[in-house]
Amino acid sequence: MLELIMTLSDTTTAAARPDADPRGPRLRSALEDLIVLPGDAEWDLARMPWNLAVDQRPVAVARPPTAEDVVEIVRAATAAGLRVAPQSTGHAAAALADTGLADTVVVSLARLRGVTVDPVSRTARVLGGSHWNDVLEATAPHGLTAPHGSAGDVSVAGYSLSGGLSFYARTHGLAVNFVRAVQIVTADGVLVRASAEENADLFWAVRGGSGAFGVVVSLEIDLLPYADVYAGMLLWDAAHAPEVARAWAAWTATAPESATTTLRILNLPPLPELPPFLSGRSVVVIDGAVLETDETAMAALAPLRELAPEIDTFARIPAAGLVAVHMDPPQPTPAVTAHAVLDELPDAAVEAFLRAGSDRALFMTELRHIGGAVARPAAAGGAVSALRGQFVCHAVTMVPVPEAAAGADASVRAAVAHFEPWHIDVLALTFVDGGGADRRLGYGKAAGRLSELKRRFDPGAVFSAAQPVH
Numbered sequence: 191m192l193e194l195i196m197t198l199s200d201t202t203t204a205a206a207r208p209d210a211d212p213r214g215p216r217l218r219s220a221l222e223d224l225i226v227l228p229g230d231a232e233w234d235l236a237r238m239p240w241n242l243a244v245d246q247r248p249v250a251v252a253r254p255p256t257a258e259d260v261v262e263i264v265r266a267a268t269a270a271g272l273r274v275a276p277q278s279t280g281h282a283a284a285a286l287a288d289t290g291l292a293d294t295v296v297v298s299l300a301r302l303r304g305v306t307v308d309p310v311s312r313t314a315r316v317l318g319g320s321h322w323n324d325v326l327e328a329t330a331p332h333g334l335t336a337p338h339g340s341a342g343d344v345s346v347a348g349y350s351l352s353g354g355l356s357f358y359a360r361t362h363g364l365a366v367n368f369v370r371a372v373q374i375v376t377a378d379g380v381l382v383r384a385s386a387e388e389n390a391d392l393f394w395a396v397r398g399g400s401g402a403f404g405v406v407v408s409l410e411i412d413l414l415p416y417a418d419v420y421a422g423m424l425l426w427d428a429a430h431a432p433e434v435a436r437a438w439a440a441w442t443a444t445a446p447e448s449a450t451t452t453l454r455i456l457n458l459p460p461l462p463e464l465p466p467f468l469s470g471r472s473v474v475v476i477d478g479a480v481l482e483t484d485e486t487a488m489a490a491l492a493p494l495r496e497l498a499p500e501i502d503t504f505a506r507i508p509a510a511g512l513v514a515v516h517m518d519p520p521q522p523t524p525a526v527t528a529h530a531v532l533d534e535l536p537d538a539a540v541e542a543f544l545r546a547g548s549d550r551a552l553f554m555t556e557l558r559h560i561g562g563a564v565a566r567p568a569a570a571g572g573a574v575s576a577l578r579g580q581f582v583c584h585a586v587t588m589v590p591v592p593e594a595a596a597g598a599d600a601s602v603r604a605a606v607a608h609f610e611p612w613h614i615d616v617l618a619l620t621f622v623d624g625g626g627a628d629r630r631l632g633y634g635k636a637a638g639r640l641s642e643l644k645r646r647f648d649p650g651a652v653f654s655a656a657q658p659v660h
Contacts, residue, residue, distance in 0.1 A: 211249045213270040217295070220266040224259055225295075226251045236298065239280020240343070241623065243524035243589040243598075246283060248275065248291040255301040257373060257381055257407040260318075264405065265379035267295040268652055275654040276401040278319045278345030281623070282656040284526065288625040289654045297405055299345075307332055312415065313370065316346045318407040326510040333417035335509035337365040339620070340516035347409055351400035352619040352657055353574050353632075355582070357421065357479040357512055358414060360450040360562035366397050367568040367575055368412040374404040377652040381407070386570060395643040397572025398619070398633060401655035403647055414509075420487035421479035421512050422504035424494055428472035431455055431544055434497055438476055438557075439540045441493055442580075447562035449490055451478030452516070454556040455547030459588075467501065468517075472550070477515050478559075480504075524589040525553070528602035529621040531560075531579040532612040542608040543583070551587060551601045558582040573636040578616045583609045599624070619657050629657055 214227045226236040227250050236251040249272055252263040267274050273294040275286055299319030306315045309332040316325060323342035329335055337356040339349050351372075354365025362368075371385035374396060384393035396403045426434055438453045445451070453476055460470030476494055480487035484506055491504060503515075532539065535557070547555040561580045568575040585605035587598045617632040630637040644651075644659040 213272060214250055216270050217250050217266055217272075220269070221252065221263060224252055224254055224263060226253065237296065238522070239277065239283030240522045241280055241283040241525060242522050243526060243592075243595060244280070244283035244287050245592070246280075246287065246291060246296065248294045248296040250295045252295055252297045253301055254297065254299070257302070257375070260297065260302075260375045260405050260407050261379055261381050263295065263297055264375050264377070264652070268377070268379065268650070273654045274405065274652055276318075276405040278348050279321070279343065281341075281344055282348060284623045284625070285627070285656040286654070288627075289656075289658050291654070294654050299347075299405075299407075302407060305329075307334070307413070309334065312413045314411055314413055316409050316411060318347050318405070318409070320346050322346060322349070322513060326513060329413055330417075330508065330510045333415070334413040335416050335419075335512070336411065336413055337362060337368055338513055339365075340513070341518035342513040343520070346411070347406045348400065348656070349620055350409065350411065351396055351398070351406065353398070353577060354620060355558065355560065355564065355577070355618060357450045357515070358481065359560065359564045360447045361481050362414065363563040363566065363568065364575065364577060367571055369397055369572075370410040370412060372396055372406050372410075373408040374406050376404045377648040377650060385410075391643055392647060394572045395640055395647065398574030398636060399640050399644070399655075399659050400657055402644060402653055402657065402659040404653060416481070416509045418506050419479050419509050419512055420482060420484060420504065420506055421515050422507070423475055423477035423501070423515055423517075424497075424499040424504065425467075425473055425475050425501040426497070426499050428455055428457075428474050428547070430497070431474040431547060434474045434476070435540050435543055436537075437494060437497055439535050439537075442535070442559045445559070446480075446482070446490060448481040449478065450559065450562075451476055452556055452558045453543070454554055455543075456554050457550050457552060474547075479512055479515070525586055526589060526595065526598045526602055527584065527586045527621065527623050528599075528606045529582055529584040529618060530606050530609055530613045531577070531616040531618060532581040532583055532609060533579050533614045534612055535581055536612070539609060539612050546585065546605040546608045549601060549605060551597075552585055552605055553588050554584075554586040555605055556582075556584040556586075558584065573633060573640050574619065577618055578634075579614055582618050582621060584621055622657065629659070632657065633659075
């Protein structure tokens with residue numbers, strides 16, 4: 191993977207160093223070593239997002255280690271007539287690129303990491319660049335965990351404030367509803383706290399509007415009281431995909447809300463970093479968590495285990511281990527994705543899943559079971575507090591060289607198009623990572639109020655975000 195990173199970097203280095211933007215020296219004078227400009231030795235590394243398929247070319251990259259530095263960066267950027275794009279990791283870099291970065295300073299929060307846990311109140315204060323792995327490391331000694339996603343290196347801020355769909359979701363709802371407060375640098379370069387009691391309108395907007403309203407430098411989140419969970423995966427060769435997919439679809443119709451699972455077909459290349467049981471194979475996998483006692487969880491999973499999986503790892507595990515169950519790539523990866531939300535999964539939709547999964551050009555074709563608490567709006571929620579629908583269909587493929595991007599994009603869009611008869615007008619914002627998506631489908635009825643608050647809090651459209659608000 192390191193060789194791939196260097197190859198992609200080499201193909202863009204020369205093109206990424208055009209004549210320097212005349213506003214660059216002004217930023218350097220104001221911000222000194224907080225800023226990285228084209229031509230600097232660190233430029234290619236600083237501008238590189240987690241999604242290596244995206245060639246980010248902003249005016250500059252700022253790397254603040256403190257909230258006070260973020261204030262100075264926003265003030266300097268706006269004084270220079272530039273926009274600001276917050277970025278914690280760059281998992282959603284393709285969505286951010288859709289907004290254009292030619293007049294933008296990317297504020298990389300990679301140096302602003304840290305977690306403080308209050309085990310009595312079951313809360314954590316999380317700095318804006320922190321990953322879920324940081325939270326899990328801090329919460330595990332207290333027998334607590336958090337509503338993290340399927341990858342530990344995703345940022346808490348971007349994931350949570352865009353909704354956040356975890357393996358706890360059918361029981362506990364979206365991760366955005368766990369956010370108690372944020373500290374955010376607004377368009378006028380002021381650091382404010384937003385909560386239900388302070389700056390309540392801003393707090394409502396940022397829970398869904400995320401980076402479109404400012405640079406979030408810290409969050410206060412509720413935690414979950416789980417020291418361990420019953421979780422794991424069931425794996426079969428892809429030859430068994432038809433029977434497994436049909437069984438899982440039937441099983442989800444009566445599965446308890448305590449069970450949050452996914453069904454996937456993986457077409458894996460023969461890579462040495464993959465374990466032997468996966469390398470070069472196509473497999474079908476069911477994974478997730480069942481928030482029950484061992485006995486109840488085993489009873490719930492029994493119909494799926496009757497299909498005699500080749501590998502069965504479901505067991506009682508430390509809660510921090512849940513982040514590894516989905517086997518997401520552990521390092522920066524070039525990829526393109528597409529998704530849609532479905533309100534039902536009839537037999538014909540299962541057949542569509544099988545047709546999509548048979549495309550060996552796809553790395554992954556997935557169905558995530560949602561519903562339950564995911565679909566129930568929170569009483570005191572923000573702009574996004576629920577996600578309608580029963581399933582998310584999701585396709586991912588890799589982009590080994592930049593020239594493959596167009597074909598890869600066509601493949602994932604074609605996969606999702608198989609499900610078109612069952613699409614509903616909803617998007618899961620944390621799954622949006624590409625151009626052309628209508629974010630209003632993710633905001634739903636909140637879109638109008640979000641637009642009004644955007645004009646109020648950011649009248650000059652200073653902030654450019656992966657999930658923009660217009």
